[in-house]
Amino acid sequence: MPMTSRTRLVTGAAVAAALGTGLFALRPSPTDAACCYFAAQEKDINQPGQKVFITWDPGQKVESWTVQPKFEGNAVDFGMVIPTPSRPKLDEMPRDFFKDLAIYTILMPLPQGIWPSLIARPMDELKRGGPFPPNAAGRSRETLGEDRGVTVLEAGVVGSLDYKVILAEEASGLYKWLAENKYAYSGDESALQHYIAKKWVFTVMKIDPAQMKKNADGSYLGEVTPTRFTFASDACVYPLKITQISVKDKTDALFYVQAPEQMDLEKDFSWKWSYRVMSLTFLVGCGAGSEEQRELQERNAWVAAKRAKDPGYETTKLEWAKKLTEAELSVLEDPLAHYSQMGGGTVQPGGRAVSLEEFLKQVWDEYEKQAGDGDHTYAKQQLKQLEATYSPSKGMIVRTETPSRFIGSTWVWYPNREAPAEEVKGLSRLKGHLQKGQWLTKFRKILRKDEMNEDLLLVPVPAGKEDEYVRIMPTSPP
Amino acid sequence: MRGPLIRCGWTGALLIAATAGCLPADAPRDRRGPATASAPGVDLSVRVREFEAGRGPAPVAEAVRMGRDGHPWLVLILTGPDTLAAMKASDAFVEAGVDAVPSLLRVLDSATPRGRNWAAHALGRIGRPASAALPSLMKAETEPALRQVALEARRRIEGGQP
Numbered sequence: 001m002p003m004t005s006r007t008r009l010v011t012g013a014a015v016a017a018a019l020g021t022g023l024f025a026l027r028p029s030p031t032d033a034a035c036c037y038f039a040a041q042e043k044d045i046n047q048p049g050q051k052v053f054i055t056w057d058p059g060q061k062v063e064s065w066t067v068q069p070k071f072e073g074n075a076v077d078f079g080m081v082i083p084t085p086s087r088p089k090l091d092e093m094p095r096d097f098f099k100d101l102a103i104y105t106i107l108m109p110l111p112q113g114i115w116p117s118l119i120a121r122p123m124d125e126l127k128r129g130g131p132f133p134p135n136a137a138g139r140s141r142e143t144l145g146e147d148r149g150v151t152v153l154e155a156g157v158v159g160s161l162d163y164k165v166i167l168a169e170e171a172s173g174l175y176k177w178l179a180e181n182k183y184a185y186s187g188d189e190s191a192l193q194h195y196i197a198k199k200w201v202f203t204v205m206k207i208d209p210a211q212m213k214k215n216a217d218g219s220y221l222g223e224v225t226p227t228r229f230t231f232a233s234d235a236c237v238y239p240l241k242i243t244q245i246s247v248k249d250k251t252d253a254l255f256y257v258q259a260p261e262q263m264d265l266e267k268d269f270s271w272k273w274s275y276r277v278m279s280l281t282f283l284v285g286c287g288a289g290s291e292e293q294r295e296l297q298e299r300n301a302w303v304a305a306k307r308a309k310d311p312g313y314e315t316t317k318l319e320w321a322k323k324l325t326e327a328e329l330s331v332l333e334d335p336l337a338h339y340s341q342m343g344g345g346t347v348q349p350g351g352r353a354v355s356l357e358e359f360l361k362q363v364w365d366e367y368e369k370q371a372g373d374g375d376h377t378y379a380k381q382q383l384k385q386l387e388a389t390y391s392p393s394k395g396m397i398v399r400t401e402t403p404s405r406f407i408g409s410t411w412v413w414y415p416n417r418e419a420p421a422e423e424v425k426g427l428s429r430l431k432g433h434l435q436k437g438q439w440l441t442k443f444r445k446i447l448r449k450d451e452m453n454e455d456l457l458l459v460p461v462p463a464g465k466e467d468e469y470v471r472i473m474p475t476s477p478p
Numbered sequence: 479m480r481g482p483l484i485r486c487g488w489t490g491a492l493l494i495a496a497t498a499g500c501l502p503a504d505a506p507r508d509r510r511g512p513a514t515a516s517a518p519g520v521d522l523s524v525r526v527r528e529f530e531a532g533r534g535p536a537p538v539a540e541a542v543r544m545g546r547d548g549h550p551w552l553v554l555i556l557t558g559p560d561t562l563a564a565m566k567a568s569d570a571f572v573e574a575g576v577d578a579v580p581s582l583l584r585v586l587d588s589a590t591p592r593g594r595n596w597a598a599h600a601l602g603r604i605g606r607p608a609s610a611a612l613p614s615l616m617k618a619e620t621e622p623a624l625r626q627v628a629l630e631a632r633r634r635i636e637g638g639q640p
Contacts, residue, residue, distance in 0.1 A: 337625065355627035357599035361565055380562050387561050392623050 050243065050251060051098055053226075053433075056236040056259040056458065063233040066093050068226040081183065082203040083195040083242055085233040090203070092159035093226035094429045101256055104331065104427055104434075105320035105442050107472045108342060108417040113409030114397070116359070116386055118367035118379040149173035153201070159225035163205045168196050178204070194241050203229065236263065236458040244452035251452075254319075254444045261460035262323075262439040262467070265316055269456070271443045273303055274315035274477035275467055281475040303478045312448060317477055320442040321469040322346070329436055335427040340416035341396050346470050351398040351412065356390055359397045359411065439466070518544055522551050529555075529563070536563035542570045549574070549581045557585060557593030568596040568603075576607040586614050594618070595627050602631025606638040 053066040067082075082088075094100070149169030156163060168174035171189035174196070183204055195202070205227075236259070243251065257263040264270050280296035306313050322328060327345025331338045338344070344353060360383060367379055390397055395415040403409050434440060461467075522541060528534035536555050541548035549571075556567040571578035578600065585597035598618055601608040612635060618628035 337620070337622075353626060353630075355595075355599060355630045357565075357568070357595055357627050358630060360561065361568075361599075364562065364565060376562075384561055392626050396626065 051254040051256075052238065053097070053101060053228075053256040054236065054238065054258070054263075054458065056257065056263065058236075058260065058460075061232055061234060062230065063236055064228050064230040065238070066097065066226050066228040068093075068098050068224065080205050081178070081192075081242070082205070082229060083200040083239050084203065084229055084231045085198070085200050085237065086231045087153060087165060087201050088203055088229040088231040090156070090158040090163060090165075091228040091230070093228050093433075095225055096426055096429060097226045097433070099423075100426055100430050101442075103419050103423050104430060105256075105440070106417050106419060107320060108346070108470055109395075109415040110471050110474065111348070111398070111412045111414045113403075114390070114411035114413050115409050116363040116411055118363060118371075118382045120371050120374060120376065120379055150177040158227055161205045161224060161227060163203055166202050166204060168192070168202060171196055174202070191242050191245050195239070200239075201231075238456040238458065240447065240452045240456045241454060243447075244449060247447070247449050247452065250446055250448045252444065253447050255442065255458075257441045257443075257458060258435065258438045259441075259460070260438060261463075262321060263441050263458045264461050265443075265445065266457050266459055268306065268313070269316050269445060269451075271316040271318040272461075272467075273299060273306075275318040275469065277303065278473055278475050278477040279467065279469075282473045300478070314446045315478055316443050316445040318441070318443045318467065318469050321439065321467055323439050323466070323468070324434055324436055326436065329434060332428055332431045332434065335424045336421060339419065339424045339427065341414060342417075342470060344396065346468075347396075347398050347414065348400060348412070350402065351400045353396050354399045356387065356392055356397060359390065359399075360387060519547065519551075522548070526551060526554055529560075530558065536560060536566060538563070538566045538570050541567075542573070546574075546577055549578065553581055553585060553593075556596050557590045559592060564593055564596045568600040571597075571600040572603045575604055579604065579608050579610055582608075583611050583614055586611065586618060595624060598624060598627045598631045602627075602634040605634055608635055611635065 051068065055064045057063070063085075065084075150173055151167040152164050153167060154165040166174075166177075168177070171193035174192050175189050181204075183206070236257075238255070264272060277296060277299045280292055280299070283292050283296075303315065322342075322345075325343075325345050327338075327343030330343035347353065363386065364379075364383060371379065390413060393416075395413055398412040398414055400410050400412060518540075522537055522544070525534060525537035525540060529536050538552065538555060541551040541555070544551070552567045552570050555563050556571070558564060571582055582597040582601050582604075586594050586601065588594065598615060601611040601615065608631075612632060615628045615632045615635070618624040619632070621628075
């Protein structure tokens with residue numbers, strides 16, 4: 001049964017909240033090798049998927065990744081290796097950071113037209129050793145591993161994670177160093193070499209199992225505190241190659257990207273292939289122009305041809321996108337007041353929110369002009385129905401001067417999005433992390449192992465070609 | 479069974495009206511002593527009861543003719559279950575202008591389950607002369623059910639646009 005947009009929304013939100021960062025996870029099985037990983041000697045750790053919050057400052061050439069590894073297994077000691085293009089600065093992020101992002105980016109229902117005419121009678125989103133100083137908790141530069149070609153630039157604690165930032169000259173030396181330092185690693189050296197060749201820096205982390213929930217069988221289940229890695233980079237990149245070895249067949253990767261421009265993946269991985277088809281299909285139902293129809297045909301043809309050549313191809317799915325304005329950030333200031341309509345910033349141009357009372361009065365006044373004397377019982381019943389249907393607790397009424405081509409009415413109903421109040425309240429934790437004037441773009445890609453030979457490059461969407469996506473569409477992406 | 483229940487509802491609304499300091503001299507309360515059938519307030523009280531029972535139209539025009547003395551009756555209608563009647567009472571208060579502000583404020587600041595929205599709406603339409611209502615409206619903006627109407631009212635008052 002195909003998923004509806006609404007189903008995808010709910011599923012997406014639930015999965016986003018539950019996903020772990022398999023990015024750096026390792027399951028030490030004979031078939032799995034790793035270069036960034038959770039390692040667990042003689043233990044089994046699951047890798048449910050990966051999620052990351054990326055920020056990119058193209059002016060300063062500074063990027064950050066916030067990741068939250070999630071694992072399940074019998075390990076008593078975990079480790080992970082994270083390659084970055086330059087020496088990173090590590091920060092602890094709020095524990096519920098990804099849960100909050102998931103709640104924040106729940107799509108809103110589509111607006112609906114209101115045709116409120118009453119009638120009287122019924123009718124039927126540092127280069128190596130570079131500009132970032134060691135963390136305060138960190139000790140700078142150790143040489144413990146230099147005989148292995150491994151230099152420890154920094155060691156310290158972030159949250160409850162012990163970390164070391166290291167340089168490696170060759171994969172074999174790093175491989176041995178990891179083993180000697182009890183970062184159990186069962187993968188090959190090729191992925192490590194991939195990053196050494198690019199002169200990237202590795203951050204090695206150990207997790208204290210004491211902070212994890214223990215299952216009845218003694219295994220551990222849980223997520224570690226989200227950690228942010230901030231580093232200098234010439235481009236906005238994501239280390240996909242290092243995850244390849246820890247993936248059996250495919251992995252579900254969720255990206256939140258905050259940047260001055262809307263961000264996308266390159267070429268075949270672009271979310272445009274699915275989003276544009278979905279939105280254009282919706283537009284066709286609402287009178288799309290010839291240009292839009294032509295784009296839809298071209299994109300559908302491209303996806304069909306791609307799948308003919310590669311039957312396993314899955315498009316990247318855009319899940320939420322918006323340039324953050326004061327309206328969207330007002331949600332973080334007063335979540336309970338502004339969550340349901342994202343601060344009201346997504347009202348169509350020329351639209352003005354009006355109260356239910358103003359709406360009812362205008363509707364009745366219009367009716368009275370035409371009805372004249374007589375029995376108004378039925379019209380009064382209709383008025384009562386309007387009052388119940390368009391209650392302020394359920395949504396927002398908007399008045400427009402000219403009907404939009406999607407709606408066709410000057411009165412538009414914007415239904416509220418809903419989430420448990422306790423979850424909504426927590427959104428204030430995102431204050432300072434989401435920035436005004438930045439695009440927040442959320443997308444998901446099911447990555448096959450054979451699609452992970454290279455790292456991901458994130459690129460800006462050309463100016464004028466951005467797509468906002470904040471409301472559920474009644475159409476499905478290819 | 480319906481009579482006593484209805485009476486309880488109106489008693490509550492009458493208390494709001496009385497507290498608002500605008501109960502008419504001949505309002506139907508025992509402590510005021512017997513009233514005469516010909517007194518306008520008495521007639522209006524009967525008309526309100528008839529309206530409440532679905533046996534007559536909302537006596538908004540009659541209450542308006544009584545001037546400020548009619549405001550308690552408008553409050554009764556404004557806080558009643560009939561949406562259209564409440565809307566008409568709200569219109570009447572808007573016509574009364576600044577004189578209606580104390581009664582409307584009393585309703586807005588009350589805990590009555592109905593009518594506070596229409597009071598806020600009327601205050602907004604009165605515009606700048608209702609500036610005394612701004613603190614109450616700002617407080618009402620924190621209530622989800624009143625937020626939009628209170629926000630709209632405050633903008634109208636601050637913008638001076640009825």
